[in-house]
Amino acid sequence: MIDMSCADWRKSSRSGNTGQCVELAQNLPGVSAIRDSKAPEQGALVFTKAQLHAFLHNVKTGQLDL
Incomplete structure (x- = not known):
């Protein structure tokens, strides 16, 4: 299990006042x-650095659009 007590959470700069915020x-x-x-x-969802990189790449390139 991963200890999240020392996590330094940052809110996405794309999060506005719409209530849809990601950290x-x-x-x-x-x-x-x-x-x-x-x-x-x-x-929280926990990813290895490689998994997060692949996930963000897929999101940015539209591969996960429905």
């Missing part, structure tokens, strides 16, 4: 975490 913690050893800033008690 990212990249200071955890070997992993990155993403969570909903409105509901941090619901936990």
